[in-house]
Amino acid sequence: MAGLVPTTHAFAELVESRAAMSYIFGMNATVKNILERAASWPEEDQEELAALAREIEARRTGVYRLSDDEKAAIDSARRSALVSDDGVAAFWKRYGAA
Numbered sequence: 001m002a003g004l005v006p007t008t009h010a011f012a013e014l015v016e017s018r019a020a021m022s023y024i025f026g027m028n029a030t031v032k033n034i035l036e037r038a039a040s041w042p043e044e045d046q047e048e049l050a051a052l053a054r055e056i057e058a059r060r061t062g063v064y065r066l067s068d069d070e071k072a073a074i075d076s077a078r079r080s081a082l083v084s085d086d087g088v089a090a091f092w093k094r095y096g097a098a
Contacts, residue, residue, distance in 0.1 A: 047067075050067070051067065054067065
């Protein structure tokens with residue numbers, strides 16, 4: 001597709017999977033036009049578009065793919081000393097959710 005050049009990680013992530021590629025080749029002209037213009041958007045706007053696309057894909061497939069920022073936040077939370085895994089398990093057990 002001429003003119004569609006991923007310029008950032010967010011935009012590249014949006015089109016990296018086979019499923020996403022099949023959408024690109026089968027999508028209507030309006031969506032193609034928006035994605036072509038998105039290649040020139042600032043990084044922050046491309047990140048927002050990628051997040052929205054992940055949400056739509058998750059709704060359609062039942063599978064949500066975490067962004068790099070979300071993965072980093074989860075890793076950071078897991079390393080946090082706020083509450084140990086045993087403490088969390090004890091909490092859920094106490095309130096009948098485990």
